[in-house]
Amino acid sequence: MPRVLTDWLAYYVDYACQPTESPVSYHQWIGLSLLAGALQRKGFIRWGHDKIYPNMYNVIVGPSGRTRKGMAMGIGMDILNQVPGIDITAEQVTREQLIRSMAGSLKMYRDEGSSIVKNHSSVTVFSPELAVFIGQSNVAFLADLTDWYDCGGAKGTWKRETKNAGHDEIIGPFLNLIGATAPDWIQSMLPQEAIGGGFTSRVIFIVEENKRKVIPIPKVTIDHNKLRRWLIHDLIEISKSAGEFTLTPKALQAYATWYQEQENDADNGIYPIIDTRFRGYCERRATHVKKIAMLLSVGRGNSMEITEQDFDDARYMLARIEPKMDRVFGGLGSSPSAGAVHDVMRFIQSKGEVTRTEVLNIFYRDIGSSSALEIIEETLVAMKRIRAVRDTKKRETVYYATTPKKEAARVKEEEKKK
Template sequence: MYVVLVGPSGKCRKGTAMSQGMFFLREMGIKLAAESITREALIRELQQCNDTQVNINTGDMFLHASLTIYSQELTVFLGYNNQALMADLTDWYDCRDVWTYRTKNQGTDQINGVWVNLIGATTPDLLQTTLPRDAIGGGLTSRMIFVYEQKKWRVVPTPFLSKAERELQKELVQDLERISMMAGEFTVTEDFIDAYVPWYTNYSEGDPPFDDYRFSGYFERRPTHLLKLCMICSAARTSKLEISKADFDKALSIIELTEKKMPYTFSGVGKSNTADVLQRVIAVLEVKHEMEFIDLMNQFYQDVDKFALEKILETLISMGYVTIDFSNNKKTIRFTSRRNMDS
């Protein structure tokens, strides 16, 4: 599963959130890729992760190459317009039984049981500069779950674990140790089938969860994302390798909650020359709530001229984001709401 945290730089504490996960990854001895690495070196690391797993219930043995990519600066890991690496990640998402890589001088590398996880963080601006415009909406991005947030949940002046939290941390490590020993195929219960089949049929014939052409590929793979999350929910609940309706309900609620803000992932990505500036204007006004036009112009004069900024404000008025007050010989812009975005 590929999960990417997205938000404005310095406002959401993406790195702080990810550092909690890193603690558990290290405690469990999970094999991690280097945060800055070439494509060839990454393939070698994945090949070196080949291991044998035994299903304790059946005794069956199978090979797998499991590697986790953990990157607080995903754009550094991906590089600029690195289409070869993005193509590899796209292939690995489907967990092929055998993946083959041919080199110029060293022959053929074969990797059995590819199993790659990715957890990363970035900003909308960096996504725009790293990914080619044609790649947005399909390929690798359709295989990612983007978790967007505009601001941190709450202010924590003393970021230290309490005694109860430290005890919980120990219990989580023990729970994760048990989960790491699970092996074999998941089965599904009848109540899962009764819930999933009508949901899948209605989803396939109905409208997507939100209207954005840049997520057209994600919409096609949404059922796959849901099933992977169902397995995670099941593993967190029980060691039976059994997916039930409870897991389906939990996974669907997580997906739907994430999708409420997902459209803002590609803020500023579009064919308009001012798409990126428009999204930055929204972000500034959301924080300030109210600004005079002259102050807004002083903040964005390096990006747009007066005429272009006025056109941006006209667009925001028509979208219901702002209103403009011309009283007292001033032009005051007031932010009204970020539509369709829950706080």
């Protein structure tokens, strides 16, 4: 039976959204991870001397219990588990166990229209609690994850010398990661020196702070169950795809124009994410776009062609989530007060207007004293993230959320009145 769905990802998002409160963005990026898990290392784009494979490191981020991360992950895992031939690892796995799991997943395949047999060791990691998978400041494991993202590079293999004069070898490595975490856990997982570096530049963080909507009583319909069967059927068909993806002439031209614009912006110090800790990610952004475009293409048909639409949709998907990505590392920094400054700023921004007393009552454990709050206040005012106004009626200071742009406009308006 041929494929049924014209756009697998769009139908998956519709399926996942119907009975759940999770944000749409969670379902979109989990859906991309499912496509990558199904395609495995059998699809690629030839880019100069390199080959770009469709594996992704996608991490959904949100407050514990609030954004329904586990629900979104569970829906995706249920679908991928129905596809034969896909190796999915357990969450609680050590570095050594994962190496053995990848080495033991070795399979053979042929590109469409070719008689040449190739090997790949493709594994997808589903980690509803990413801190359990990565551990605490596990630098060696983070280095391995960084290496595996590139799928063995030009050699196509990954080797590691062992203590007993032997070595571990993974032929055709392909690790596809979809994880979930609360922002609080990121500091324990990632050492300060790893922030913004090799591993985090390869991760796409999908950050949400609230549910999509409230659904008191979720309902699953007959049509919903039918759609699940179609999604599984088509993902099985997608898993049979193998070969090189190519960009159509229009897609190539659109990419070239976009890439040059990105480089011009970077030369002028303009980046899609202002936080300097995302510079590595910004430099790797073009690779992310190509991976996404490849997955959108395979989700829409068997042509192995990346169209201009695929490319446009890929860059728009990134652009939609990037404004919130800097919240991931908001509380991480070398200053001991960095976390408190970030938390207070986010609280005031969420409220719009709040009294100094309210802030102290909520953050006294983190701040410690009213004098410490004064320092945080001065910092946020200098950053033009808040305004601090003495309210004579309330007899205390009131904080108002703002932005550098809004504050500049307000000051300019006041000067006009004078």
